[in-house]
Amino acid sequence: MSASSWIAGLGIISAIGQDVQKNLASLTAEKTGIGEMTWLRSDHQGELPVGEVKSSNTELAANSGLSKKLPRTALLSSVAAREALVDAGWQVKLAPRTGFISANTVGGMDKTEHFFEKFISNPAAGKLAEVVYHECGAITELVADYLGIRHFVSTVSTACSSSANAIFTGARMIRSGLLDFALVGGADALTRFTLNGFNTLMILDKEPCRPFDENRRGLNLGEAAAYLLLASEKGLEQLKKKPYARISGYANANDAFHQTASSPQGTGSLLAMKGALEFAGLSPNQIDYINLHGTGTTNNDIAEGTAIRILFDPAYPKMSSTKAYTGHTLGASGAVEAVYSVLSIQQGLIFPNLRWETPMKELPFQPVTTCLTNQRVQHVLSNSFGFGGNCSSLIFSAA
Amino acid sequence: MVNMNCYIRATGNISPQHSLDPVTFSQTRVHTTQDYFKVIEPDYDGFVDSKLIRRMSRIVKMGVASAITCLRQAGTENPGALVTATAYGCLEDTSSFLRRMIEFEEKMLSPTAFIQSTHNTVGAQIALLIKCHQYNNTIVHRAFSFENALTESTLLLGEGMGPVLVGAIDEITKDSHTLLSRFGLYKPTDREDPHFSGNIAGEGAAFFLLDKDPDHHPLAWIQGIKTLYHPGNDETLRLFFLDFLNSQGFQPDQVDLVLSSHTGNKERDTIDQYLLDSLFSKKPFFPFKTLCGDYPTASGFALWLATQLLAEQKQPAWMKDLTFPLNHILIHHRSTNLHHSLYLVSRC
Amino acid sequence: MDNLMEKLKGQIIERLNLKDLKPADISDDQPLFVEGIGLDSIDALELIVLLQQEYNVKLSNADDGPRVFYSVRTIADYINANSGVAKASS
Numbered sequence: 001m002s003a004s005s006w007i008a009g010l011g012i013i014s015a016i017g018q019d020v021q022k023n024l025a026s027l028t029a030e031k032t033g034i035g036e037m038t039w040l041r042s043d044h045q046g047e048l049p050v051g052e053v054k055s056s057n058t059e060l061a062a063n064s065g066l067s068k069k070l071p072r073t074a075l076l077s078s079v080a081a082r083e084a085l086v087d088a089g090w091q092v093k094l095a096p097r098t099g100f101i102s103a104n105t106v107g108g109m110d111k112t113e114h115f116f117e118k119f120i121s122n123p124a125a126g127k128l129a130e131v132v133y134h135e136c137g138a139i140t141e142l143v144a145d146y147l148g149i150r151h152f153v154s155t156v157s158t159a160c161s162s163s164a165n166a167i168f169t170g171a172r173m174i175r176s177g178l179l180d181f182a183l184v185g186g187a188d189a190l191t192r193f194t195l196n197g198f199n200t201l202m203i204l205d206k207e208p209c210r211p212f213d214e215n216r217r218g219l220n221l222g223e224a225a226a227y228l229l230l231a232s233e234k235g236l237e238q239l240k241k242k243p244y245a246r247i248s249g250y251a252n253a254n255d256a257f258h259q260t261a262s263s264p265q266g267t268g269s270l271l272a273m274k275g276a277l278e279f280a281g282l283s284p285n286q287i288d289y290i291n292l293h294g295t296g297t298t299n300n301d302i303a304e305g306t307a308i309r310i311l312f313d314p315a316y317p318k319m320s321s322t323k324a325y326t327g328h329t330l331g332a333s334g335a336v337e338a339v340y341s342v343l344s345i346q347q348g349l350i351f352p353n354l355r356w357e358t359p360m361k362e363l364p365f366q367p368v369t370t371c372l373t374n375q376r377v378q379h380v381l382s383n384s385f386g387f388g389g390n391c392s393s394l395i396f397s398a399a
Numbered sequence: 400m401v402n403m404n405c406y407i408r409a410t411g412n413i414s415p416q417h418s419l420d421p422v423t424f425s426q427t428r429v430h431t432t433q434d435y436f437k438v439i440e441p442d443y444d445g446f447v448d449s450k451l452i453r454r455m456s457r458i459v460k461m462g463v464a465s466a467i468t469c470l471r472q473a474g475t476e477n478p479g480a481l482v483t484a485t486a487y488g489c490l491e492d493t494s495s496f497l498r499r500m501i502e503f504e505e506k507m508l509s510p511t512a513f514i515q516s517t518h519n520t521v522g523a524q525i526a527l528l529i530k531c532h533q534y535n536n537t538i539v540h541r542a543f544s545f546e547n548a549l550t551e552s553t554l555l556l557g558e559g560m561g562p563v564l565v566g567a568i569d570e571i572t573k574d575s576h577t578l579l580s581r582f583g584l585y586k587p588t589d590r591e592d593p594h595f596s597g598n599i600a601g602e603g604a605a606f607f608l609l610d611k612d613p614d615h616h617p618l619a620w621i622q623g624i625k626t627l628y629h630p631g632n633d634e635t636l637r638l639f640f641l642d643f644l645n646s647q648g649f650q651p652d653q654v655d656l657v658l659s660s661h662t663g664n665k666e667r668d669t670i671d672q673y674l675l676d677s678l679f680s681k682k683p684f685f686p687f688k689t690l691c692g693d694y695p696t697a698s699g700f701a702l703w704l705a706t707q708l709l710a711e712q713k714q715p716a717w718m719k720d721l722t723f724p725l726n727h728i729l730i731h732h733r734s735t736n737l738h739h740s741l742y743l744v745s746r747c
Numbered sequence: 748m749d750n751l752m753e754k755l756k757g758q759i760i761e762r763l764n765l766k767d768l769k770p771a772d773i774s775d776d777q778p779l780f781v782e783g784i785g786l787d788s789i790d791a792l793e794l795i796v797l798l799q800q801e802y803n804v805k806l807s808n809a810d811d812g813p814r815v816f817y818s819v820r821t822i823a824d825y826i827n828a829n830s831g832v833a834k835a836s837s
Contacts, residue, residue, distance in 0.1 A: 043505040105517065116497050123577045131578060135486060136518065137541035141628075150628050154547040155540040157488070157518040165536055172554050196500050197513035200792060202809045254481075254526040254535040259454075259514050261788055271532055387514070388523025390535055450785055453764040507799050510792045 005171035006236050006243035006399065009088025009229030011080040012339045014326045015051035015222050019083055024343055027351050028371050032325050034208045034220050040190045044199065049208050050190055051222025051327025066146060071108035071133050072189035077143045080225035081183060085147065088229040089239050090181065092148045099152035099179045101170045102140040103162030103186030105331040108133035110191045152179060157331065160386030162186050163226070164334030164394055168250040170230050180235035185335030187225030194330065195221055201260065209296035211321035212305065212367050214358040219295040222327020226335035242399070245345045248379070249282065249395030251275025260387050261299050266307030268391035273311055273381060276393040286379055287317045289350050291337045292367070293383040294321020295328050304385060305363045316365040318372070324354035334384035334392065341380040341396045348375045403553045403624055406610045406617035406747065408562060411468030412703040413438050413461045414603040414691050419468065421707065428717035434585045435571055435600035436692035447528065454511055455524065456491045458570040461604035462521035463528060466566055469606040470529070478564035478608065480534035480555045483522040484544035485568045486695030487575065492516040494574040521568055534560055542695040542734030546626050556611040566606035567699025576600055588663035594689060595663020601692015605699030613747055618710035622743040623647050629737050633673055636739065640678055643741045651678045655725050658701050660733035661686035662693060670736060683720040698732035698740055705730055705744040751823045762797050763790050775820045780813070791816055804829045
């Protein structure tokens, strides 16, 4: 295998904190970010708990220096992306060998849905400024311009596995020598569109979610942005920085079963996890922690759980879903969980699966329920499984 | 990115031209009097079971039919990886869900439109239909969506994950056309030549099966592609062209045909004309957007056209000035003046 | 009841875009899902919306779906049992 991708910088903004340190503090304090909707204006306010970032657009704009009129996804993305670059000690002079690969699923939809309120009754109505950044790619470009990266910029959108795929696209480009640095991850803001969309599928829990619990009733949506700055060996030398960890494994497979539901035996999940292990040259018993996709839906958790049973039986690593903290952040989830996986390695922590009470009767294992410290975490498997059968797994390993 | 070195084994293209029927395509050119081109749609029953088709929106049907055409041409049902590119995604379902959400005040909404609105729907449906568990990704990056998908495809080929099925898909809907028109994107032609359409909207679904080696009787060879974002001035652009060709070991006079982004509106065409005049003044050129319209993934159509010309080695009845053998085609895909891509495609 | 079932068949065909079927092709007791006319979980969700919009009947627990939507007759029975303000005549 060619060179690993080293992880030199981290950035995140989520329901449990505005930056890496605050996220870490919430994780260790077992403090969830799921609660009432504040900023999102929806008829489901008071009915559906969400993992909202605790900042208004005005506050996010002040944080990033961008206009508060921009789509929320762009504001979130810019805050987290900048944190990762600063954390890594990246400078603009490195831009000619840097790529920015970001994922999102909603684009500027928060502005578009506002625009449509007027547009649908009068095609000449509505402010065009609200739809300029509607496209997923337009959000990425806006943030790339803000950061000063233009050498290679791209956007991935594969539902819930989006940012996991973006992460590995960057890693692949570094391995092939096309880049020395790749800022990779994703962002998605809460929107009425996604909230209502998921509600039509009847997979939203009206209470805070309980992933991998026998009595789980669905997921809570969340919003976040998270990025890693990946570097080649040469890039690391230029940053003069010790890496946090490296990406050692990756696989992307398709369930090819149904548009939204996972196959009961977790075909896609199994292929993705197996593939990632093969890529990394690891056997299942070398995994110290699985950060589960674990949305809390009936379907995902049994499919993912079944795939884990098939692959890891009889020795199961510690595992948890951190979506009980953040909600399901869709296009950002793979990246959020990548950051948490790296923190797990770096800090020797295994995060709990909050609000878990009852084991799933089909599964011979259960998640971790308190935050474990002083753990030796060498290899973490992180799963991201999405609509359209898009299943991706990443393995992060100690540097 | 520059060096691609991949071979096009097969293609499938649903476009405003007769691209599913090569004979008709080379004899009959389709024009439009509107400010948009709509694709010529096949009978989708020939591609998808009616039980499955019922839920598919137009763009999904276009993408699926184009992908299946490509696989049938290749005689395989098993790509090693599947990458789709779309700038706008599934617009019809997005609009439909949005409208209902607003009109019904977030109550009693139907799930189908939401499910089909996600950008990866085309890639997912193709995988579902051909039962493909392999690598599956969707790139949604404006006018570089297809180019970035091709870059990814090359890397996948390099890792032994071929053949790669890669496609470019975008659609026009009533809402999207109304909106994009309000941005002043479209302008009529002011040239007398009836072959110019003006800067008008387009749509299409073009798929390609790519190999790393020329072992499967390839139709054409993509030597390299390169993108340039926001050139800033004409000279930067001109140098971009020269650098790209030089990196492939080429000079401008070795290009046999330029597929340009002219549309026949003088104001919009100034940059295209400048490039032709300064670099390719003696070369034949053909403005491909006058066949497919202007949309972010129109380079998919251009690559298909280049492949056709190189593989067939025949001049369509409605083209002129081509000399044969036609060995090297340069595609310039320009979207406003922000996104420029170049492709060097050669005969096998 | 027969009128309701006929009406339902037409609505199901239209809502689920089952272009190849006519109401006469769906028998009253034929299973609708899986082996029957091959509906799936997304169709079940659409039928939930149909019941709400057309008959003011709510199916709040998706787990009841397989039982309620088993056949046209079971749907009609559910509508009759649950709609105080039914729009359809039976």
